[in-house]
Amino acid sequence: KQEVTQIPAALSVPEGENLVLNCSFTDSAIYNLQWFRQDPGKGLTSLLLIQSSQREQTSGRLNASLDKSSGRSTLYIAASQPGDSATYLCAVRPYTGANSKLTFGKGITLSVRP
């Protein structure tokens, strides 16, 4: 059974710092991995999707990498801002099956201090 782990559960950094959020998964047979952002009381916003054949994806100040063989992904946030404060979740989709079910980590709650 696939398990996704995100450690630490919470992180507080000063504004301007570059930071890395980690995600690990137990079964390397994945189809893709997706990073989401969740603001308090709100839905999930997709940030980046990495296919299993890719190593990284970039969008603005965000860069996500994937090392399938070691079961790890990282989300790099450059020059963090208070507006980046939110919970960041990673989710993996299994390689097999028609169900696009995502298995989620429990998320990392990020606080960026002005």
Place this chain on the structure above:
Amino acid sequence: EAQVTQNPRYLITVTGKKLTVTCSQNMNHEYMSWYRQDPGLGLRQIYYSMNVEVTDKGDVPEGYKVSRKEKRNFPLILESPSPNQTSLYFCASSSIFQETQYFGPGTRLLVL
């Protein structure tokens, strides 16, 4: 604007009173899914649908029903809600070609 909508956003009900949470997407997506989010447990899939009239159970389907009569709509039905179904519910959709999943804003349900 491409979006997934859910209604209602907030709902307080009593044990046993049937309710329906609606979900609609305007992106012509084939795949739709329901998740619930609980503290300490994260997001777990309830039901999913690959296309019209094709639905199947996820990880936690007990106490829920769904239907997919139209491609854009995927309602979640609680025939006899119980307090352990108090949770935050999300609907999601994706194209089988694009893969990125889009989530609705969530429905916060309290069952007394």
